[in-house]
Amino acid sequence: MRVGVIRFPGSNCDxxxxxxxxLAGAEPEYVWWNQRNLDHLDAVVIPGGFSYGDYLRAGAIAAITPVMDAVRELVREEKPVLGICNGAQILAEVGLVPGVFTVNEHPKFNCQWTELRVKTTRTPFTGLFKKDEVIRMPVAHAEGRYYHDNISEVWENDQVVLQFHGENPNGSLDGITGVCDESGLVCAVMPHPERASEEILGSVDGFKFFRGILKFKG
Structure with a gap:
């Protein structure tokens, strides 16, 4: 399975x-911000970092780059798209997932391990988990607080992917820290599954996010 890893100036988790x-068995390839055609790919991951230095607000400049038009086309072709941290902010900025990720309740960079509850298993990235399974992954962000004007609609549509279990470190509404679009194919998560994918890192819970892409049958 060919999976694109999108790079912007300032990406640092690519x-x-x-x-x-x-490690999961995919064939990843780097994709630059100015590429306009991603038809040869089966899925895309937008990694974390500080695209364009987070000027204006996190994800704002990356959202207007040519590659995001190509990502929209992949979404129309019903191919999986995962945004992690800055990638989640970008997906929210372009309207591919509901709501926004804004400045933390305590406005400072927050880097820590968190416990999370998996709230839906209908996405390609959470299909290997059990609903309400508690997992462990780190967060590292200054603008990760989730907000939506009509939060009940997000719950009713089964679009909540991850929720903080116990401590809510950034003040996210309802402790939400991962959401998906209505189809479940576009997923935006603030915690970093790639930083919890090997034993030496302290957790392998995040590895299932990437194995799940390969198990997905479009």
Missing amino acids: RDVHHVLE
């Missing part, structure tokens, strides 16, 4: 994601 995709 190599981590590429490495874990290889």
Whole structure:
């Protein structure tokens, strides 16, 4: 399975994601911000980092690059798209997932391990988990607080992917820290599954996100 790893100026988790995709058995390839055609890919991951230095707000400049038009086309072709941290902010910025990820309740960079509850298993990335399974992955962000004007609609549509279990470190509404579009194929998560994909890192819970892409049958 050919999976694109999108790179913007300021991306810094791209190599981590590429490495874990290889471990999972995929054929990852780097994709630059100015590429306009991704038809040869089976899925895409938008990794974390600080695209364009987070100027204006996180994800705002990356959202208007040519590659995001190509990502929209992949979505129309019903191919899986995963955004991690800055990637999640970008997906929210372009409207491919509901709501926004904004400045943390305590406005500072937050880097810590968190416990999370998997709230839906209908996405390609969470299909190997059990509903309400508690997993462990780290967060690392300054703008990760989730907000939506009509939060009940997100719950009713089964679009909540991850929810903080116990401590809510950034003040996200309802502790939500991962959402998907209505189809479930586009998923935006603030925690870093690639940083929890090998025993040496302290958790392998995140590895299932990448194995799940390969198990997906479109």
